[in-house]
Amino acid sequence: MNDVYLNLIASAHGSQTEFNDADTLGQSAADCDRIVKKTGVQSRPIVGESEYTSDLALRATEQLLLQSTSTASEFDGLIVCTQTPDHLIPGVSSRVHGKLGFRQDCYTMDINQGCSGFIYGAHLMAAMVRSKALQQAVLVNADCYTRLIRHDDLTTRVLFGDAATATIFSTQPSGFRLLYSRCYADGTGYEDFIARGSAIQPDSGVAQGIHMNGPGILSFALRVVPDAVDSALRDNGLNKSDIRMFAFHQANSFVLGKLAYKMGLENDQVPQNSAELGNTVSASIPLLLLDQQDHLKRGDLVLAIGFGVGLSWGGALFEYVGND
Amino acid sequence: MNDVYLNLIASAHGSQTEFNDADTLGQSAADCDRIVKKTGVQSRPIVGESEYTSDLALRATEQLLLQSTSTASEFDGLIVCTQTPDHLIPGVSSRVHGKLGFRQDCYTMDINQGCSGFIYGAHLMAAMVRSKALQQAVLVNADCYTRLIRHDDLTTRVLFGDAATATIFSTQPSGFRLLYSRCYADGTGYEDFIARGSAIQPDSGVAQGIHMNGPGILSFALRVVPDAVDSALRDNGLNKSDIRMFAFHQANSFVLGKLAYKMGLENDQVPQNSAELGNTVSASIPLLLLDQQDHLKRGDLVLAIGFGVGLSWGGALFEYVGND
Structure with missing residues (x-):
């Protein structure tokens, strides 16, 4: 079967930045220093007031298409991995598909997976490309977990940032095999x-x-x-x-x-x-x-x-x- | 590449029944008759008060395992297609995996797709089995759309029922090729x-x-x-x-x-x-x-x-x- 490559990666961050500092967290400066020292996280991108996962996914995919030699119409797969979709019905991938002009015979679907989602996604993309179900496809990984973080739960709040990546998988030998x-x-x-x-x-x-x-x-x-x-x-x-x-x-x-x-x-x-x-x-x-x-x-x-x-x-x- | 077969199908319905009748819909008997005549839908299974998509998925998969010669530990894939998960995080497939004793190296993931979800799921399962990423896997299709139906919106309410199916895909030549x-x-x-x-x-x-x-x-x-x-x-x-x-x-x-x-x-x-x-x-x-x-x-x-x-x-x- 064909070799499969991850050819290109592009990204987008939540448009705002939240710092793990005293003002933001409502903790003493000494406690915030301890948090930063232990977690290694000084600041995190977070989505703005009217920014959602599909916006991050759109920006990452637009960036990918800018950097790629292929246009949206040359991809036959668009898989979005997210656990924080704008809506349950339809998926984020549908919005990206429509906004960026992907073609009608493009396999377009969301998958739900968290911090293992890039590996699960890569495994899926590889199977699709190897079996020739897809030729050249985009995997988007996008989430805004901060929308589900409870502000008073510092054990999670200081850790999570909102971002998206878009990656191309194909049989073209470039990037990562x-x-x-x-x-x-x-x-x-x-x-x-x-x-x-x-x-x-x-x-x-x-x-x-x-x-x-x-x-x-x-x-x-x-x-x-x-x-x-x-x-x-x-x-x-x-x-x-x-x-x-x-x-x-x-x-x-x-x-x-x-x-x-x-x-x-x-x-x-x-x-x-x-x-x-x-x-x-x-x-x-x-x-x-x-x-x-x-x-x-x-x-x-x-x-x-x-x-x-x-x-x-x-x-x-x-x-x-x-x-x- | 290998041929792929849909070997077995099992199902589960929402535990309650809603009739498209005057009492339920708050419409005249004549109007309800017209609705039934036009849509063909007389009644629909709906989930009970504390019944969710994962319960339907569990029951359909239990039924499948009862009918199958294979046990849960003999499947290396468990994909749940749903747009009405119990939670955004984690997916329904995780709950089914844990409750029914699927094995640790089982590819376990939700996909989000609606009325095309069985075709999208079959396409995915076929690619996974053809490329040998999976040998024998379960596809579950489960939803409780009635949880998202507005009771006063008769254009959708009279149509949707809650149910689940579980299907086996493998290279074993039985059922549907x-x-x-x-x-x-x-x-x-x-x-x-x-x-x-x-x-x-x-x-x-x-x-x-x-x-x-x-x-x-x-x-x-x-x-x-x-x-x-x-x-x-x-x-x-x-x-x-x-x-x-x-x-x-x-x-x-x-x-x-x-x-x-x-x-x-x-x-x-x-x-x-x-x-x-x-x-x-x-x-x-x-x-x-x-x-x-x-x-x-x-x-x-x-x-x-x-x-x-x-x-x-x-x-x-x-x-x-x-x-x-």
């Missing part, structure tokens, strides 16, 4: 990260918005991420030292530090970009790839691992093949 | 069928719930369904008379009658099942296949066409291959 992907789930953790009252079930008697079982999610991440890394290495006959970059979902510095320490990884193998982005859910891995690709050489291996709500996680191994 | 599928979208019709205030965007100043541009949707259906039929026939070198059964999305009798008339189809080529189900969104086509499969002979061709919200539509051609 997808060598391997594998996805996992453990639905017994359904309630460990849940947005109460966010869709059809009212969840009365509980505060509306995101509820995170912080210790549960941390112990989950420290268990499954090393396992997913080991599986990916074993399945591909590789060692940790063969991997130039571990593109972990940018949960926050505290979690990434613990993961790197537990796996004995070098600091320069585990880049981070959450200081001014926070946790941007399924956009965090492509945002990191976008930031880091100038530091990569042809042949460098990148192992991306997403993990979070669901519970759900997955790994994807890429080879950087360059862009000319 | 999927010969062909193609999916379409026109996002310029984003607002023609929209659930206002249903997710992140508040849509203040408009009544919350489903708003349907009835004439717009009707003219859309009368245009794209014949086109999708023609494309499917042309792409497969077939004539209308080669098709034993047109499994149209069960919008309602009025729409299906107009479609059959416009395309010059025989009544027995266009079965209907909406009298006691109504429009069950993406579950309607698999519910129809389940009802009708006893009337099929090996080698019979079935052309399924889904169409609706998005706007979005698609066609899938199946050959019935039997079950022994």
